[in-house]
Amino acid sequence: MTLVNLKTILEKARRGGYAVGAFNVIDLTFLEAILDAAQKQNSPVILNIAEVHFPFLTLENIVPAAVMLAGRLPVETVLNLDHGLTIEAIHRAVDLGFTSVMFDGSHLDFAENVHQTREVVRYCRPRGVSVEAELGAVGGEEGGGLVGSADPERYTDAGQAREFVRKTGIDALAVAIGNSHGKYKGAPHLDFERLADIREAAGLPLVLHGGSGLSAEDFRRAVLLGIVKINFFTGMSQAAIRTAQDCLQQGDERYNDYPAMVRSVRNAVGAVVEEQMILFGSAGQG
Ligand code: 13P
Numbered sequence: 682m683t684l685v686n687l688k689t690i691l692e693k694a695r696r697g698g699y700a701v702g703a704f705n706v707i708d709l710t711f712l713e714a715i716l717d718a719a720q721k722q723n724s725p726v727i728l729n730i731a732e733v734h735f736p737f738l739t740l741e742n743i744v745p746a747a748v749m750l751a752g753r754l755p756v757e758t759v760l761n762l763d764h765g766l767t768i769e770a771i772h773r774a775v776d777l778g779f780t781s782v783m784f785d786g787s788h789l790d791f792a793e794n795v796h797q798t799r800e801v802v803r804y805c806r807p808r809g810v811s812v813e814a815e816l817g818a819v820g821g822e823e824g825g826g827l828v829g830s831a832d833p834e835r836y837t838d839a840g841q842a843r844e845f846v847r848k849t850g851i852d853a854l855a856v857a858i859g860n861s862h863g864k865y866k867g868a869p870h871l872d873f874e875r876l877a878d879i880r881e882a883a884g885l886p887l888v889l890h891g892g893s894g895l896s897a898e899d900f901r902r903a904v905l906l907g908i909v910k911i912n913f914f915t916g917m918s919q920a921a922i923r924t925a926q927d928c929l930q931q932g933d934e935r936y937n938d939y940p941a942m943v944r945s946v947r948n949a950v951g952a953v954v955e956e957q958m959i960l961f962g963s964a965g966q967g
C-alpha cells in the first residue's frame with residue numbers, strides 16, 4: 682500500500698481501541714525486520730527515523746527503500762520523522778516523502794515550543810503531512826546514556842496541553858507521564874491519572890514514547906486512556922546486540938559468518954516487533 686499519514690492510522694486506532702507501534706529504522710536490516718513483522722501480524726505500522734540516527738544512515742538511500750517495501754505490503758504504513766529537532770530536518774524529511782513528522786520542542790520554553798511547532802504545522806499541513814509534538818519532556822536522552830529516568834517537574838501539564846493543542850493545530854501529542862527513553866532505572870511508574878486529565882484537556886491522539894521496558898498492563902491501561910501510538914526502540918537494539926554477541930562467540934570461523942549474523946539479527950529484531958504488535962493490540966488490524 683502507499684504510505685498513509687499519521688492522522689489516518691491513528692484515527693483508526695482510536696476507533697479500534699489499540700495503539701500502533703512506531704519502531705525505529707536504523708538500516709535495511711531493521712527496516713526489513715519491522716515490515717516482515719507487520720506482514721506476519723497483519724498490523725499497521727509506523728516506521729520511525731530519528732534525527733539522532735541521521736549520522737548512522739543515509740536518508741536518501743533508506744527512504745526510497747522504505748517507500749518501495751511498504752508499497753508491497755497489504756497493511757498501512759506511516760513514515761515518521763522521530764524527534765525532529767531542527768526545522769532543516771523537518772523540511773528534508775517532508776521533501777523526501779515522509780508522511781508524518783514529530784517536532785520535539787521539549788527543550789524549549791512553552792511560548793517558543795508553541796511558536797516553532799506552529800511553524801512546523803504551517804509547513805506540513807498543506808503538504809498532507811501529519812505533525813506530532815511534545816509537551817513537557819519524556820525522560821532519558823535520545824542518543825545519550827542507555828538508562829534514563831523521568832523528571833516529575835517536566836511531566837506534561839493538562840492545562841498547558843489544552844492551550845498547546847489549540848494554539849498549534851497539531852495532530853498528535855507526545856506526553857511525559859513517567860515514561861523514559863532507554864532502559865528504566867527501577868520499575869517504571871506511569872502517572873495514569875495525569876494521562877486521563879491530559880486526554881480530557883487535549884482531546885486528540887496521544888503518543889507514548891519510551892515503550893521499551895513497560896509492561897503489558899502499562900500498555901493496556903495507557904491504550905484505555907487515549908494512547909494510540911507507542912514508540913519503541915531500545916528493546917530492538919538490545920535484541921540485536923545480544924544476538925550479534927551470541928553469533929560472535931561461536932567457534933569455527935566460516936565464510937558466511939557475517940551474512941548469517943545479519944540474518945539472525947533481523948530475525949531477532951522481527952520477533953521483538955511482532956511481540957510488541959500483539960501487546961499494543963494492533964496485530965490483526967491491518
Ligand atoms: P525506547 O527506546 O525507550 O523504546 O523509546 C523509543 C522512543 O521513544 C523513540 O522516539
Ligand code: ZN
Nearest residue numbers: 862890891912
Ligand atoms: Zn521518543
